[in-house]
Amino acid sequence: MTEPRKINIAHPDIGPAEREAVLEVMSTGGLAQGPRVAELEDKFAAYIGTKHAVAVNSGTAALHAALLAYGVGPGDEVITSSFSFIASGNSVLYTGARPVFVDVAADFNIDAGLVEAAITEKTKAIMPVHLFGQPCDMAPIMALAAKYDLAVVEDTCQSHGSEYKGQKTGSFGTGCFSFYPTKNMTTGEGGMITTDNDAVADAARLLRAHGMKVRYYHDTLGYNYRMTDLGAAIGLCQLAKLDSYNARRGANAASLSAGLAGITGLETPEIGPDRTHVFHQYTVRVTPEFIVTRDSLVEQLAERGIGSGVYYPVPIHMQKVYKDLGYDVSLPATEQAAAEVLSLPVHPRVDTDDVARIVEAIKEISNG
Numbered sequence: 001m002t003e004p005r006k007i008n009i010a011h012p013d014i015g016p017a018e019r020e021a022v023l024e025v026m027s028t029g030g031l032a033q034g035p036r037v038a039e040l041e042d043k044f045a046a047y048i049g050t051k052h053a054v055a056v057n058s059g060t061a062a063l064h065a066a067l068l069a070y071g072v073g074p075g076d077e078v079i080t081s082s083f084s085f086i087a088s089g090n091s092v093l094y095t096g097a098r099p100v101f102v103d104v105a106a107d108f109n110i111d112a113g114l115v116e117a118a119i120t121e122k123t124k125a126i127m128p129v130h131l132f133g134q135p136c137d138m139a140p141i142m143a144l145a146a147k148y149d150l151a152v153v154e155d156t157c158q159s160h161g162s163e164y165k166g167q168k169t170g171s172f173g174t175g176c177f178s179f180y181p182t183k184n185m186t187t188g189e190g191g192m193i194t195t196d197n198d199a200v201a202d203a204a205r206l207l208r209a210h211g212m213k214v215r216y217y218h219d220t221l222g223y224n225y226r227m228t229d230l231g232a233a234i235g236l237c238q239l240a241k242l243d244s245y246n247a248r249r250g251a252n253a254a255s256l257s258a259g260l261a262g263i264t265g266l267e268t269p270e271i272g273p274d275r276t277h278v279f280h281q282y283t284v285r286v287t288p289e290f291i292v293t294r295d296s297l298v299e300q301l302a303e304r305g306i307g308s309g310v311y312y313p314v315p316i317h318m319q320k321v322y323k324d325l326g327y328d329v330s331l332p333a334t335e336q337a338a339a340e341v342l343s344l345p346v347h348p349r350v351d352t353d354d355v356a357r358i359v360e361a362i363k364e365i366s367n368g
């Protein structure tokens, strides 16, 4: 008997168009930031619906540069979610400011109802993380930002193309995207800052190139956060396919939720009102009522050739690096989410047979 094909939790879709685009850049010899980066910036800004897009070399760099562009620094506080990839917190630490973590709601995103109580004299910005591809509840967040005069730096590293009340994430405040290979679109490594704010865009462009406006004259401290034309060439091909990728993710998610409905102790993801979900991850909760533990389910799926992932097993405030910085808060919903979440393959290369296999495997395991 032949082993069934392994279904991976992520699988970047790199085809002939990407290969050809990279070879074309290589033949020009212009490998670093150049015309392909400029073209990707123009097309990405048009896609998100912002005046500016500034390409950088990672999502982390995008977050760091965006925070600096708003003047966030030592003594400041930035309100964000602890149930995220470590970069959401670390990018704040890089500036010398302190991330203040607010608990999440049932949808895994920051609980907008808890944000106001966390605002202090030191608060400079709110960083909503649109986790797994679902927008945060942006209306109350934007209202608080206006009321307290706070910057909004959106962590859009998982939400390329998702919308809240018909508006794309990354266009409410300043968006910070990642193009890491597992994300909804890729440039290899890469990132993008999207904004309508001219001053923030100008500052971000300086920060990405060692504070240099005139060649070899440096007025401010900057970094090397430039994207390569090789990466941008891949990104242009990927951006053209982003909506169809997201549609496939959505269709896979709908099929998974239909197939997994009614299993005791397994909660499928819900899409909140007024928003679209681009399913960077399809994430279920494996509660104590499920027949086996979450971690045992991971193992039993792996035995059946089905990859899965726990995003994230340890919330940021409980990571050793944050404990060592003196973080000692209790975030019950965040900690419960970390204990219960399991992400199943949903990416565009997952087909209907794969979805059926995933559903059958979980049903079989749940029947003992």
Ligand SMILES: *Cc1c(COP(=O)(O)O)cnc(C)c1O
Pocket: 057, 058, 059, 060, 061, 084, 085, 087, 088, 129, 155, 157, 158, 177, 178, 179, 180, 190, 191
């Ligand atoms: C991927 C990711 C980042 C960081 O992006 P990189 O390109 O890996 O630096 C930040 N925040 C979230 C939520 C992410 O998923």
